Amino acid sequence: MTKMDETRKSIDELVDSMTLEEQVSLLSGEDFWSLPAIERLNVGKLRVTDGPNGARGGGGLLGGVKSACFPVGIALGATWNAELLAEIGEALAAEAKSKGAHMLLAPTVNIQRSVTNGRNFECYSEDPVLTAELACAYVRGLQSRGISATVKHFAGNESEIERATMSSVIDERTLREVYLVPFERAVRKAGAMGVMTAYNRLNGTYASEHSWLISDVLRGEWGFEGLVMSDWFGSHSTAETVNAGLDLEMPGPARDRGARLVAAVEAGEVSRETVRARVRAILAVMERTGARRDRRAHQESANDRPEHRALIRRAGAEGMVLLKNNDILPLGSGRRIAVIGPNARTAQIMGGGSSQLNPHYRVSPWEGLAFALGEDALSYAAGCGNSRFAPLLQSALQVEYFANRTLSGEVVHVETMDAAEAFWLGEVAQGKVADDNFSARLQAEFLPEKAGIYRIGIISAGLSRVYVDGAIVADAWNGWARGRTFFEEGCDEVVGEIALEAGKPVEIIIEFAAKDHAVLRFAAFRLGIGLPLGNDAIAEAADAAARADVAVVFVGRNGEWDTEGSDLPDIGLPGRQDELVSAVARANKNTVVVLQTGGPVEMPWSGEVAGIIQAWYPGQETGNAIADVLLGKSEPGGRLPQTFPARWSDNPAYSQDPRVYPGAGGEVEYREGLFVGYRHYDRHGIVPLFPFGFGLSYTEFALENLLVDAARFDVDGSVTVSLDVRNTGARSGSTVVQLYVAPEGSSVARPEKELKAFAKVGLEAGETRRLILRLDARDFAYFDVRNQTWVVTPGAYRLRVGTDSATIVIEGRVERASRIEMKP
Ligand code: BGC
Numbered sequence: 001m002t003k004m005d006e007t008r009k010s011i012d013e014l015v016d017s018m019t020l021e022e023q024v025s026l027l028s029g030e031d032f033w034s035l036p037a038i039e040r041l042n043v044g045k046l047r048v049t050d051g052p053n054g055a056r057g058g059g060g061l062l063g064g065v066k067s068a069c070f071p072v073g074i075a076l077g078a079t080w081n082a083e084l085l086a087e088i089g090e091a092l093a094a095e096a097k098s099k100g101a102h103m104l105l106a107p108t109v110n111i112q113r114s115v116t117n118g119r120n121f122e123c124y125s126e127d128p129v130l131t132a133e134l135a136c137a138y139v140r141g142l143q144s145r146g147i148s149a150t151v152k153h154f155a156g157n158e159s160e161i162e163r164a165t166m167s168s169v170i171d172e173r174t175l176r177e178v179y180l181v182p183f184e185r186a187v188r189k190a191g192a193m194g195v196m197t198a199y200n201r202l203n204g205t206y207a208s209e210h211s212w213l214i215s216d217v218l219r220g221e222w223g224f225e226g227l228v229m230s231d232w233f234g235s236h237s238t239a240e241t242v243n244a245g246l247d248l249e250m251p252g253p254a255r256d257r258g259a260r261l262v263a264a265v266e267a268g269e270v271s272r273e274t275v276r277a278r279v280r281a282i283l284a285v286m287e288r289t290g291a292r293r294d295r296r297a298h299q300e301s302a303n304d305r306p307e308h309r310a311l312i313r314r315a316g317a318e319g320m321v322l323l324k325n326n327d328i329l330p331l332g333s334g335r336r337i338a339v340i341g342p343n344a345r346t347a348q349i350m351g352g353g354s355s356q357l358n359p360h361y362r363v364s365p366w367e368g369l370a371f372a373l374g375e376d377a378l379s380y381a382a383g384c385g386n387s388r389f390a391p392l393l394q395s396a397l398q399v400e401y402f403a404n405r406t407l408s409g410e411v412v413h414v415e416t417m418d419a420a421e422a423f424w425l426g427e428v429a430q431g432k433v434a435d436d437n438f439s440a441r442l443q444a445e446f447l448p449e450k451a452g453i454y455r456i457g458i459i460s461a462g463l464s465r466v467y468v469d470g471a472i473v474a475d476a477w478n479g480w481a482r483g484r485t486f487f488e489e490g491c492d493e494v495v496g497e498i499a500l501e502a503g504k505p506v507e508i509i510i511e512f513a514a515k516d517h518a519v520l521r522f523a524a525f526r527l528g529i530g531l532p533l534g535n536d537a538i539a540e541a542a543d544a545a546a547r548a549d550v551a552v553v554f555v556g557r558n559g560e561w562d563t564e565g566s567d568l569p570d571i572g573l574p575g576r577q578d579e580l581v582s583a584v585a586r587a588n589k590n591t592v593v594v595l596q597t598g599g600p601v602e603m604p605w606s607g608e609v610a611g612i613i614q615a616w617y618p619g620q621e622t623g624n625a626i627a628d629v630l631l632g633k634s635e636p637g638g639r640l641p642q643t644f645p646a647r648w649s650d651n652p653a654y655s656q657d658p659r660v661y662p663g664a665g666g667e668v669e670y671r672e673g674l675f676v677g678y679r680h681y682d683r684h685g686i687v688p689l690f691p692f693g694f695g696l697s698y699t700e701f702a703l704e705n706l707l708v709d710a711a712r713f714d715v716d717g718s719v720t721v722s723l724d725v726r727n728t729g730a731r732s733g734s735t736v737v738q739l740y741v742a743p744e745g746s747s748v749a750r751p752e753k754e755l756k757a758f759a760k761v762g763l764e765a766g767e768t769r770r771l772i773l774r775l776d777a778r779d780f781a782y783f784d785v786r787n788q789t790w791v792v793t794p795g796a797y798r799l800r801v802g803t804d805s806a807t808i809v810i811e812g813r814v815e816r817a818s819r820i821e822m823k824p
Contacts, residue, residue, distance in 0.1 A: 011283045015276050017041060023279045024261045027242070029252025032232075032426055033058045033101070034298070035282070036252075044294040046286050048150070048229075048250075049099050052106030052122060053350055053619065055092060056357035057099035057300045061423045066302035068095055068620065069359035070312055072351050073108055074598055075319035075616035077124030077641030078695075080736045081760045082137035084315055089141020089149075091308050096147045098303045100296070102289035103148040103194055103227075105354075109135045109182035110157050110198075112599065112642045113676055114653035114661050116568040118160040121351040121598025121617060125641035126677030126692065128181035129755050135182050136190035143193060148289050150194035151186045153231055154207060154218070155179055157198035158670075160567050161662040162488070164234070164519040167201035169669040176783040176824070177674055184222055193226035193285050197246060199234040199519075208235040214245035221824050227285040232354075233519050239269040247278045304360040309621060316618030316625025317634035322696040323612040323644075328590055330632025330698060331550055338379050338548035339366050340541045340584055341555045342386040342577070347622045348556065348596045353487070353564020359620045365554050365594065368623025372631055379548060382533060383541035383580040386573070388560035389493050390457035390528025393420035393508065397444040401429040405463075405513040407439045420444060420510065420527035428523070436521065439513040446508050448500040452531045456496045460512065460525035461489040466496070467509040473498050477511070486524050487565030489517055493528075538580050542587040550590045552630065553581050553609075562598030562617070567662060571601050571648045581605040594626060600644040600651075603689060614638070632698060635733045637760075639695035639804065643678050646689040652680035678805040679751035693738050693755075693804035699729030699765065703737060703801060708812035717777025717792055717820050721799055721812065725771050727763035734762040735803060739773050741780060744796040744813075748782055753800055775799075777820050784821075792820040 001009070015023065022038050030036040035046040049055045054067045070076075070088055079085070096104045108119065112126040124131045139149040156168030156179060170179060186192040195218060198207040207213060208230045218224045229248035235241045238256045241249065242264070249257050264270045286292040322329065331337070339345075347362035363371075369378055397420060401413040413429035420442070428435045446468075448454065456473050458464050463477040473496035483492030500506060514523045545551035555577040561568060572578070585591040585608040592611035595601065606612065613636060618625050628634035645651050652672040658664040660671050670676075675683050678692035702725075709720040725737060737760075740753035756779040759771055780797055781790040796815045802808035 007287055011280055011287060014041065014043070014283060015279050018279070020262060020265060020272070020275070023275050024257060026279050026282050027247065027261065027275070028249045028254035028257040031253070032251040035248070042293070042295070044286070044291055046103065046282070046289070046291040047101045047298065048103040048105055049096055049101040050105045050354045051150070052104070052108050053355050054357045055095035055099045055101060055104055057101070059300070059358070060425050061354070061356050062358070062421060064358045065099065065300040066304070066360045067099070067357045068304070068308045068312065069349055069357060071315050071319055071618040072355070072598065072616060073122045073124050074120065074641060075316065075618050077130065077134060078319040078321055078616065078638035079315065079760070080130065080639055080641070080758055081318060081637070082133055084318060085134045085137035086141035087311060088315060089138040090145050091311055093142050093145030093147040094303070099300045100298045101147070102291040102294070103150055103285070104142060105150045105152065105196065107135050107138045107149065108152055109186065110153060111179055111676060113158040113670065114567070115571050115600045115645065115648060115651045117158055118563050118566045118568065119353070121562040122355055122564070126643060127641070127755050128178050130641055130758065132182040132185035135186045139186050139190040139192045143191065146289055148193035148226070148285050149186070150196050150229065151183055151192045152196035153198035154183055154195050155198055155213060156202045156207065157200050159662060159668060160488070160565055162666070163199045164488070165201070165666060166663050167204050167667045169203055169667050171673060172785045173783050174670060174673045178676055180217070183218070187218065187222045187224045193288060195224065195226065195228050197228060197230055197234065199231045206236055208246050209237055209240040209244040211244035219245060225281065225284060227281050233521065239264045242270050242274060242278060247281045302360065312619045313621040313625050313628065314634070316621050317628045318637035319616060319618060320625065320629045320636045321614040321638035321640055322636035323614055323690055323694070324606065324609070325696050326610040328550070328592060328610040329630065331630055335377070335549035336379070337369065337373070337377060338381065338544040338551040338588070339369060339554070340381050340383050340544060340551055341553045341580065342382060342384060343554040343556050343558070343596050344380065344382070348558045348617055349619050349622045350559055350617050351562040351564070351598050352559035355564070356559065361620055363621055363623035365623045365626050368625070368627035369630070371624065372627045379544050381537070381541035381544040383537055383553070383584070384533050384576040386555065386575050386577055387558060388574065389459060389526065390455045390495065391530040393444060393446060393527050393529050395444050395446060397442045400441045401433050402439045403433045403437070405437060405439050405515070407441055407511060407513065417442070422525055424523040435523065436514050436516070439511070442510040442512065444508045445505050446529060447505045448502055450531055451500065451502040453497050454500050454529055454531050456498060457493040457528045458510070458525060459485040459490050459493050461486040461517070462515050462523040462525060463513045464525050465511050466527060468498050469506050477513070480515070482518065484566035487520050489520050489522070490524065538576065538583050541580060542583045545584045545588040545591065548588065550592065551584050551588045552592045552594060553584050554594050554596070555581060556596035557598065559617070571599070573601055578604055582608055585609045592630070594630070599642060602647055606689065614640070635698055636695065637734050639693050639736045640690055643681055643688045643692045644690040646687070650681070650686050650688065652676055674749070674751055679754065682752040682805070691804045691806035693736065694806070697733040697735060699727055699731045699733035701735040701803070702726045702728050703803070703809045706801060706810045706812050708799060708814060710814040713814050714817055717780060719775045719799070719814055721773045721775065721801070723771055723801060723810065724768050725761045725763065726768040727765055730765050732762070732764045734760055736760050737771055737773070738802055738804065739775070740800040740802070740805065740808070741775065742798040742800055743780070744798060746793060746795070750782060753805070777822060781820070781822065783824070788824060790822040790824060792816060794819055
């Protein structure tokens with residue numbers, strides 16, 4: 001008997017020894033992040049943690065034990081470096097273990113369909129093959145150290161608008177050729193042990209009860225033997241989800257399972273064998289991750305490791321994309337630098353939502369440059385703000401809890417908070433109130449530094465109102481309405497204004513009451529207060545720029561904008577940042593813009609500045625990694641994993657018809673079909689601001705001597721392409737060689753070209769390397785829906801090799817005489 005057979009047998013025996021109730025107990029969480037143990041049978045608890053840019057642990061979104069914060073998905077997508085992703089996977093396994101977890105809820109492999117998707121930052125790319133290859137490496141790295149991946153969100157979760165109910169309408173060919181590809185490869189090639197279903201419906205059916213998706217495709221065709229779990233509160237039925245193949249309902253305690261599932265079995269709606277199959281899938285992952293025999297008490301620790309610091313710093317620089325360089329970068333030594341902009345002194349290290357964590361530390365760009373050059377070389381001006389909400393009130397709060405929603409009766413619990421935000425998930429007030437039936441009065445003092453008209457803004461999942469010195473200034477209680485905050489459980493910001501005097505403290509009271517939730521069960525609020533920067537701030541920034549040799553402007557967004565639970569309103573830089581960049585560029589021609597966003601932005605000033613770097617959200621080492629690239633200690637290793645359109649309306653998901661985006665009547669139609677990302681720009685001849693795959697280096701490369709070996713093309717559809725990559729510049733650096741397959745004429749609609757292979761190559765000055773890229777039959781195939789097969793049609797295919805989707809440097813051609821058909 002092989003080891004695998006033995007394990008199967010032992011799992012079968014274990015399942016047989018369980019009562020139906022015990023079996024069913026394993027099919028729901030016990031709490032937010034774990035499954036119940038079965039003491040009688042010595043079965044431990046399976047524990048999970050978010051994901052994907054770190055391992056947060058169980059402490060909630062805001063506090064919690066500290067963790068290493070890695071670059072976000074799009075920043076890793078921009079590295080185009082599978083080996084690096086594997087290293088990061090390995091490091092994340094250590095992080096997950098430090099939080100006592102066996103499964104990481106990652107990676108996110110949804111496709112960047114729309115530029116305004118709130119989770120664009122968390123996903124790798126607009127391209128399925130780039131996404132898939134990076135995901136495979138991440139999964140392999142993670143699982144090689146005994147932690148299970150949970151590839152998410154399966155499938156069609158490409159927007160955050162009404163995500164809990166929206167139906168993504170996607171035709172099967174598009175699903176097969178685009179949206180399912182990363183999941184398919186993560187399962188088939190990398191052996192991913194876990195999959196999380198999406199919140200949304202797919203063509204009308206909830207992903208969590210989609211038996212075609214889970215049972216036919218994932219298990220049947222791809223041979224998946226791992227665990228399928230719901231997204232949090234994303235399962236809505238008993239028999240339907242279990243019969244469709246959803247193993248685990250999350251989080252716990254059981255909602256639609258538990259006693260209800262036992263009853264459904266007894267009523268014959270779910271067979272005992274189906275329950276056993278679900279349990280076996282969960283136990284298989286528990287076995288492989290060691291959770292089955294893990295009897296340790298749950299413990300979390302913060303391990304701030306030097307090797308993780310170094311890896312994060314290197315990975316950050318490897319994802320930074322140099323978009324423009326008029327001989328200004330890297331910055332020479334001995335120059336006086338004006339450090340300008342809202343993201344200069346605030347380290348924007350991650351996006352918002354469930355991927356958030358409590359980082360070990362955050363290095364801002366200002367700090368990174370100051371560590372490298374000393375503060376004397378730098379001057380500073382904020383210029384303007386870019387936050388979505390008023391700045392968080394950071395002072396101590398006294399909190400009184402009431403065991404009702406009306407702030408009445410006795411105070412049952414008192415505690416303090418150190419900032420005016422809370423995310424009440426699970427136990428509230430040490431369990432003295434029910435999590436959905438409580439209210440709280442929070443009191444703080446605010447000391448204005450300057451006189452002026454302050455903005456006070458509150459958002460809340462629950463009712464809230466704010467008083468300053470007894471007068472109500474912001475009311476999100478009467479007339480509270482659901483908006484785009486707190487995963488669509490919160491209201492849009494309610495803002496009030498009040499004149500305050502410098503140095504005169506005021507008392508702030510916040511009243512909060514829990515309310516019924518729509519989908520996600522939690523309560524939350526956040527209060528901000530601040531004095532908006534006026535016209536003078538932009539003038540001061542221009543002055544600082546004029547007095548320096550170089551101005552570096554740090555603009556972009558932050559995790560309030562790039563966040564789960566809310567799409568962006570547009571892709572302009574928020575606030576007055578465009579104005580700021582232009583003013584600084586007028587004052588100093590040596591202006592470099594460092595952008596930090598989770599996706600494309602319009603850049604009306606791109607012709608006015610000397611340099612542009614896209615730095616994304618690169619994790620806790622943000623400022624150091626940015627300084628490394630600015631100063632030339634590191635190569636800007638990134639290439640765009642997503643097309644940057646000149647304007648939002650050029651994007652494939654942009655339409656006057658809301659059914660295309662953001663959806664109408666509960667449906668969002670992926671009407672562009674296969675033509676997502678560069679496939680769309682190619683098709684319509686739209687010139688983007690910066691094409692997919694684009695990025696400059698500090699050196700130059702030549703791609704030469706292409707050789708196509710098609711000896712086996714007519715046999716099994718495989719082709720080998722080789723070429724020389726030569727660093728023709730004066731310093732070491734890296735380039736990304738991209739191979740696009742372009743069918744020459746076809747009876748079915750095909751994109752003009754599609755990325756099918758790529759490699760990142762690092763070379764010393766003058767060095768040449770022979771690079772080999774391999775293609776197989778699937779790389780030439782389309783999916784024939786009617787016959788349910790992958791088809792390679794006879795004919796010619798161009799093999800186009802370049803450094804971005806618009807810059808093809810060299811190409812070859814292959815021809816096939818006969819047709820290939822392959823089972824999915
Ligand atoms: C997200 C998942 C996440 C889960 C647990 C959901 O809101 O969509 O990606 O893993 O919460 O935090």
